[in-house]
Amino acid sequence: MLDIPVMRSALAEKYDLAPSTQLAESMNDIYSRMDRVISPVDWAIYAPYVAAINKLKKEKDAVILAHNYMTPDIYHGVSDFVGDSLQLAIKATEVQEQVIVQCGVHFMAETSKILNPAKTVLIPDSEAGCSLAESITAEGVAEMRAKYPGAPVVSYVNTTAEVKAASDICCTSANAVQIVDAMESDTVIMTPDQYLAQNVANLSKKKVVFWEGSCIVHELYTADDLRAYREYEPDIKIIAHPECTPDVVAEADFTGSTSGIVGWIHEHKPQKAMLVTECSMASNIADELPEVEFSKPCNMCPYMKKITLEKILWSLHTMQEEVVVDLEVAAKARLAVERMIDLSKKLGL
Numbered sequence: 001m002l003d004i005p006v007m008r009s010a011l012a013e014k015y016d017l018a019p020s021t022q023l024a025e026s027m028n029d030i031y032s033r034m035d036r037v038i039s040p041v042d043w044a045i046y047a048p049y050v051a052a053i054n055k056l057k058k059e060k061d062a063v064i065l066a067h068n069y070m071t072p073d074i075y076h077g078v079s080d081f082v083g084d085s086l087q088l089a090i091k092a093t094e095v096q097e098q099v100i101v102q103c104g105v106h107f108m109a110e111t112s113k114i115l116n117p118a119k120t121v122l123i124p125d126s127e128a129g130c131s132l133a134e135s136i137t138a139e140g141v142a143e144m145r146a147k148y149p150g151a152p153v154v155s156y157v158n159t160t161a162e163v164k165a166a167s168d169i170c171c172t173s174a175n176a177v178q179i180v181d182a183m184e185s186d187t188v189i190m191t192p193d194q195y196l197a198q199n200v201a202n203l204s205k206k207k208v209v210f211w212e213g214s215c216i217v218h219e220l221y222t223a224d225d226l227r228a229y230r231e232y233e234p235d236i237k238i239i240a241h242p243e244c245t246p247d248v249v250a251e252a253d254f255t256g257s258t259s260g261i262v263g264w265i266h267e268h269k270p271q272k273a274m275l276v277t278e279c280s281m282a283s284n285i286a287d288e289l290p291e292v293e294f295s296k297p298c299n300m301c302p303y304m305k306k307i308t309l310e311k312i313l314w315s316l317h318t319m320q321e322e323v324v325v326d327l328e329v330a331a332k333a334r335l336a337v338e339r340m341i342d343l344s345k346k347l348g349l
């Protein structure tokens with residue numbers, strides 16, 4: 001576990017992290033990507049961290065892969081690549097750098113390690129978990145197999161390496177329907193997200209049976225809340241993530257992965273939009289889309305928010321926390337992740 005006071009005093013000794021208006025102004029090219037959502041005062045505080053991280057990244061031959069739920073200072077300030085879980089997994093197979101700093105949650109860092117056993121994969125806070133990944137173990141997968149003999153197991157990437165290793169193939173919110181439909185069997189087991197599974201079942205030809213995990217961020221939204229918004233703002237476009245309940249998805253104008261959501265908003269540019277997903281999503285795209293007014297019924301992912309500029313700098317400084325996956329588990333898990341990537345590419349996803 002990170003000792004925050006120790007981290008802070010060690011960083012203060014080594015780097016000049018005092019707020020600086022002068023430095024902030026000299027980094028206006030970066031600030032201009034987030035100036036609608038970050039005040040100049042905050043930018044003067046963040047700029048020294050952003051400068052130190054970007055310098056250290058080069059010195060350590062590191063690349064930062066960041067999820068769409070990172071805060072704007074991380075998303076726009078220090079990331080080399082941003083995306084949804086599928087894009088991050090694919091990118092992890094392509095990077096040249098020896099070190100990957102995963103700005104996202106632990107299962108994402110594990111996926112990068114599974115795909116790159118010879119590289120160093122760092123996560124700035126190893127306590128950045130996920131309620132879905134915590135909801136099932138490899139024994140749970142075995143239970144499902146015993147209950148539905150012969151049915152293939154499609155596991156969401158929001159799972160541990162052990163669960164992936166016990167699965168036939170992985171999926172993400174960007175490809176779940178197509179992966180399930182590509183299975184030969186009539187019945188398909190999906191783990192661990194019950195709502196993603198039900199949303200897939202509504203669009204798939206297959207009988208989908210599922211584990212009863214859920215995302216603590218997306219399960220909070222209700223269809224009643226969305227109807228209330230629509231009553232108040234009849235023109236609003238409601239865009240949801242498929243980890244929401246089927247009732248919520250039924251109320252939405254579009255449902256997709258985090259990058260699917262960004263793509264839809266860019267394509268349609270609605271005057272008013274409500275993103276039924278994690279808080280940072282709308283902030284991250286606010287500058288690119290000044291014509292869109294976002295309503296933020298903000299549910300924050302406490303795990304994603306464990307990743308901060310300060311912890312990224314510390315991670316690069318100390319080369320900690322290194323993500324380690326047992327080699328035998330990683331080899332089996334890699335099969336499930338690579339099957340997903342290959343099938344997604346074949347299907348043009």
Ligand code: 13P
Pocket residue numbers: 068083084085086158172173174215241243256257258259
């Ligand atoms: P995406 O794959 O859509 O980015 O979703 C990941 C996630 O954790 C959403 O809660």
Ligand code: SF4
Pocket residue numbers: 105129130131132133158215216217218243278301302303304
């Ligand atoms: Fe997990 Fe939900 Fe957080 Fe995504 S938003 S990382 S699914 S807890």
